[in-house]
Amino acid sequence: MNPARDSLLILYTGGTIGMQMSAAGLAPASGFEERLRAEQAVHSECRLPDWRFQELSPPIDSANITQAHWLAMRDAIVSAVERDGCTGVLVLHGTDTLAYTAAALSFLLLGLPVPVLLTGSMLPAGVEGSDAWGNLFGALTLLEQGMTPGVQVFFHGRVLHGARVNKRNSQAFDAFAEALRGVPAAPCISVPAALDYRVVRRNVNLAVLPLFPGLRAEHLHALLGSGVQGLLLECFGSGTGPSDNQPLLDALRNAHQRGVVLAAISQCTEGRVTFDTYAAGSQLAACGVISGGAMTREAALGKLFALLGAGLEQAEAERWFTRDLCGERAG
Template sequence: MRPVKNLFVLYTGGTIGMLQTVEGLAPAGGFEARMREQLQGQDEITLDWGFAELQPLLDSANMTQANWLAMRDAIVEAVEQGGHDGVLVLHGTDTLAYSAAALSFLLLGLDVPVLLTGSMQPMGAPGSDAWDNLGGALKALQNGAPQGVWLYFNGELLHGARVTKLCSDAFDAFTVLPRKRVGERTGSLPETLDYRQPRQLVNLAVLPLFPGLRAEHLRALLGGGVQALLLECYGSGTGPSDNEELLSVLREAHARGVVLAAISQCPQGHVAFDVYAAGSRLRDAGLVSGGGMTREAALGKLFSLLGSGLSQAEAERLFALDLCGERVDG
């Protein structure tokens, strides 16, 4: 942990900088001037900072993989070309946890802290949390933040690959779920996952298991060229083990190269396939365990792995290992 001296601020849109329109709150430019005005007279914040707006500015409900890659490119350029030693990303809250997770894996190996923050109310609104989050993030970076990707919100610094949005309208909207973290850390980081390496878009899908899920539902989803499917299983990683047609669809998809991954639907759950036969049958159909990873972390990790051009076997091997604290504490 070292104090940041030359910060790069990347404004992507989101509630923190929204202004009222006839259609409701919408992303607005000019946030740098508003931020500098807010910082006038704030003697406790002394770090230098530069500013850039991601175009187009987004309501984060419109976030896509392409936007993640644009953020990653802007951050890498700011660090390697601009000499910045820390990054602050201003982002909407709807997909803030997804972006924090995706950047955690897209920026593996980057040796500067990257903090994301936003707000539940726009800057300037009565009682807004915008300045508390923005000012708090700036102070955290100035005082020395850990390397890697983090989310600063409501006075807390939260791990970027573990955080999730728990509430839609409270200032303490984000948390790290108390999931059991088990797994093995990777040794040296594969060169293909280094932050300097280019990435490509990936056709990913997420499906929660539910009573009544049919094989034809799954077949239709996988028929769209899906490269990886994240199944949100029951409990410790169980599913409809007596549905041979559904299991056959999974086996066929795996045989043609689709990565199949499993996480638990339970907020405090983790996948342990061998506890029940219903879990073992999913494992035998080709699913790889996500352990205690959240949906956001598992999705971001699959995007990074397959976006690097890894084979199915290598992506499955690395998905099962801890790369940045998403699976193992410490």
């Protein structure tokens, strides 16, 4: 039976919202559609849109999320919109990596003409005092009322930008917030063809390295030796690093000359990278490291994945990384 057009897709990936107790503790479980329909029947007074259900098989704990899962979500969403005529998508996701998935989808779905909303819960559905149904039905209500295209997160009554959201608390219901790193830059007016949501992506070997006192060139060599295609450096302050460690700087410069995309963000919650403020920052820029501005770790990693996964060469990937595509480069 073909789903009715003008309906929503609920894409269930697993996570706490649908977990049930096992001998080893809470674990992802199938069968969430039946539970959802039963709960909706109890609240018949709620005006909710028509929806159809799809489950990522098998459902996962979001701590196990991989690039392959992001690509599977992207494929399911694009198919629901282009083949089935869905006018919106709700992704049910675990909270541990929800912000990473929201960021990745923000770049994988550039130009998608319908809204994509992610939510989850801190306690499983059915547990006394759980936030699950409130988050889920609240998200469906928002989609019913109408939202602008793009990827966003709905959690604890708040709508958050998909490429600017962080998980801030591992216990409170109000677990997510937007990064407070200045006013969002004006996004790119038109999506480049190479980054359109219809472009199929591939897995990318990426790594994240926080700088710390005592970081050695040998550490960097070991990481780069794994075939990394893109490396995200989490720098001090406004984008500084050890400027007197010549072997480390040489390792970065050599990696860039081999085609590795090197990008930098700030370790500070409200920081942004401006390489020309300190000599310790300009040294990194001289090695080929590009600025992520005020992007979060989740956004910068998701953006590198989308750019390199589209097959862009180093220079082209660097060019688009430094351009604002969906409001991610605030500051």
